[in-house]
Amino acid sequence: MGEVFVKHECAAGAKYDMVGLKFGPQRFLLYYHTAFEIALGLMTAAKLAARYEGVDPASWVNIAKVQQQEALEPMSRIYRRSQARSNITKWTVGGERNLVVLTFDAETIKIHYSDAFTLYSMIRTAAKNAKRWSGDKGRQWTTHAVLRNAEENDKFVYV
Numbered sequence: 001m002g003e004v005f006v007k008h009e010c011a012a013g014a015k016y017d018m019v020g021l022k023f024g025p026q027r028f029l030l031y032y033h034t035a036f037e038i039a040l041g042l043m044t045a046a047k048l049a050a051r052y053e054g055v056d057p058a059s060w061v062n063i064a065k066v067q068q069q070e071a072l073e074p075m076s077r078i079y080r081r082s083q084a085r086s087n088i089t090k091w092t093v094g095g096e097r098n099l100v101v102l103t104f105d106a107e108t109i110k111i112h113y114s115d116a117f118t119l120y121s122m123i124r125t126a127a128k129n130a131k132r133w134s135g136d137k138g139r140q141w142t143t144h145a146v147l148r149n150a151e152e153n154d155k156f157v158y159v
Contacts, residue, residue, distance in 0.1 A: 009022065009023075009024060010022065010023055010111065010115065010118075010119050010122075011122065012035075012119065012122040012123045012125075012126040013126050014032075014126040014127070014129035014130040014133065015084075015130075016082040016084060016130065016133055016134075017031070017032055017082050017084075017130050017131075017133055017134035018030065018031060018032065018082065018084045018086070018130060019031075019032055019034075019035035019123065019126045019127050019130050020126075021035075021123070023102075023109050026104075026107055026109070027087075028087060028088055028104050029084065029085075029086055029087045029088075030086050030088065031086055032127045032130035032131045032134065032136075033127075033131075034086065034091070035123050035124075035126065035127035035130070036124070036127050038091060038093060038102075038123060039120050039123040039124045039127065041092075041093030042093055042100060042102075042116050042119060042120040042123065043116075043117075043120050044093075045093050045094060045095040045100045045101075045113075045116065046100050046113040046116035046117050046120065047113075048095050049095050049097070049098045049099060049100055049112075049113035049116070050098075050113045050114075052095075052097050052098045053098045053113075055113075088104045088105050089105060090104075090105060091103060091104050091105075096110065098112065098113055099111065099112060099113070100112075100113055100116040
């Protein structure tokens with residue numbers, strides 16, 4: 001028999017240097033650096049799920065404007081001011097046709113790609129607030145590019 005999907009409230013918020021996620025009755029507490037990684041995985045999986053339905057992901061550019069993804073600093077440089085601990089040990093973000101699948105330990109949550117774009121921006125905002133509260137002022141950036149039909153003598157300008 002098929003799965004029955006029920007729309008639940010999805011929310012993300014910062015509390016001290018932690019990020020809290022709520023999916024209906026399920027609540028997860030994450031370190032802010034883990035929240036950045038989950039947000040990046042959400043964006044990637046949501047774009048792939050949107051392509052499955054033939055939707056151009058660029059149409060969500062106004063919801064989540066991301067041309068550059070913030071790189072995470074090494075674990076030894078992560079700032080912690082509170083004594084709170086995360087209640088998950090492992091997580092994954094993946095896709096299944098037009099759905100984005102989040103797995104936290106043994107809990108699996110499936111959401112539509114349009115909701116994943118919105119959740120992405122909520123998680124990212126909460127993670128930035130938690131990072132700011134912790135005192136982490138690091139601004140490390142990285143850019144990813146896919147180059148096709150490039151010749152060895154082509155010149156690229158980074159703007």
